[in-house]
Amino acid sequence: QKEVEQDPGPLSVPEGAIVSLNCTYSNSAFQYFMWYRQYSRKGPELLMYTYSSGNKEDGRFTAQVDKSSKYISLFIRDSQPSDSATYLCAMSVWSEGGSEKLVFGKGTKLTVNP
Amino acid sequence: ETGVTQTPRHLVMGMTNKKSLKCEQHLGHNAMYWYKQSAKKPLELMFVYNFKEQTENNSVPSRFSPECPNSSHLFLHLHTLQPEDSALYLCASSQFPGELFFGEGSRLTVL
Numbered sequence: 001q002k003e004v005e006q007d008p009g010p011l012s013v014p015e016g017a018i019v020s021l022n023c024t025y026s027n028s029a030f031q032y033f034m035w036y037r038q039y040s041r042k043g044p045e046l047l048m049y050t051y052s053s054g055n056k057e058d059g060r061f062t063a064q065v066d067k068s069s070k071y072i073s074l075f076i077r078d079s080q081p082s083d084s085a086t087y088l089c090a091m092s093v094w095s096e097g098g099s100e101k102l103v104f105g106k107g108t109k110l111t112v113n114p
Numbered sequence: 115e116t117g118v119t120q121t122p123r124h125l126v127m128g129m130t131n132k133k134s135l136k137c138e139q140h141l142g143h144n145a146m147y148w149y150k151q152s153a154k155k156p157l158e159l160m161f162v163y164n165f166k167e168q169t170e171n172n173s174v175p176s177r178f179s180p181e182c183p184n185s186s187h188l189f190l191h192l193h194t195l196q197p198e199d200s201a202l203y204l205c206a207s208s209q210f211p212g213e214l215f216f217g218e219g220s221r222l223t224v225l
Contacts (some may be wrong), residue, residue: 008154032212043118043204043216044157088157092212099169100211104157 003027006089006105015114019076023089023105026070030091030103033065035074038086038107047087048074079112086110117141120205120217128225129195135220137188137205144209146188148180151202151219163188195224 006023013019021035032051036044048063050056056063062075072091076083086109092102118139127133139146148160162170163182177199179191188205200223206214 004156034212036214041218043120043206043218044214045216046213049213090212094211099162102159102212102214106154106156 004089004091004103004105007108008106010109010111012111012113013079015079015081015112017079017112019074019079019083019110019112021074021076021087021089021108021110023072023091024070025072025091025103027091027093027103028067028070029093031094032092033063033072034090034092035061035063036088036090036104038088040085044088081112081114084111118205118207118215118217120203120220122220123218124221124223126223126225127192127195129197131195132191132193134192135190135203135205135222137190137217139186139188139205139207139215141207141209141215143207143215144185145207146182146185147206147208147214148188148190149204149206149216151204157204160190192222195222197224200224 004025035048037047038044050063053065053067060077064073086107088107089105092100094100121136146163150158159172160174161180166182177194181189202219202221204219205217208214
């Protein structure tokens with residue numbers, strides 16, 4: 001079983017739709033959970049960051065973490081064509097030796113159609 | 115300039131060439147990374163430097179050679195690459211766990 005599973009899509013939705021992006025993971029030691037957004041021909045940029053179970057909201061974006069189910073989600077409300085990008089989930093854990101293990105999902109390609 | 119800057123943005127090289135990728139960060143971060151991004155694969159961590167010291171080498175072939183002369187600059191020296199090494203090479207820096215700031219990447223094509 002891979003440490004992080006993410007459906008690569010592609011996902012196509014109409015403008016204004018609510019988008020749900022998801023990742024599952026197998027390593028219960030993960031402490032930090034991130035969502036990155038990557039536009040075409042650009043590097044990924046950090047979108048959301050959380051380290052606890054529950055919801056974190058930032059504008060139209062909500063990140064949800066369920067540690068008991070090892071499941072994280074990113075919701076986008078009132079999606080816009082400018083949200084069209086690849087969304088990568090990532091999660092990390094720090095070892096006792098002080099090094100970080102950061103694992104990315106494959107990314108889900110989202111297209112929002114006007 | 116701000117953020118993380120990578121040069122060149124595009125590189126085409128033959129299998130016998132030697133080239134280098136350069137990364138510069140203007141964020142004052144302590145850690146710098148090289149990642150490889152290939153189609154339909156997760157980001158692959160190649161090298162990590164903390165305070166100029168290499169802390170991770172993720173079983174990367176020796177034809178990739180990193181260099182970190184100071185905490186703001188990171189190089190990836192390339193020699194005798196294979197066509198399967200064609201990919202987007204991303205540099206990143208960070209100060210806190212999981213909060214990576216990426217450059218725009220260097221698109222490498224090996225003929």
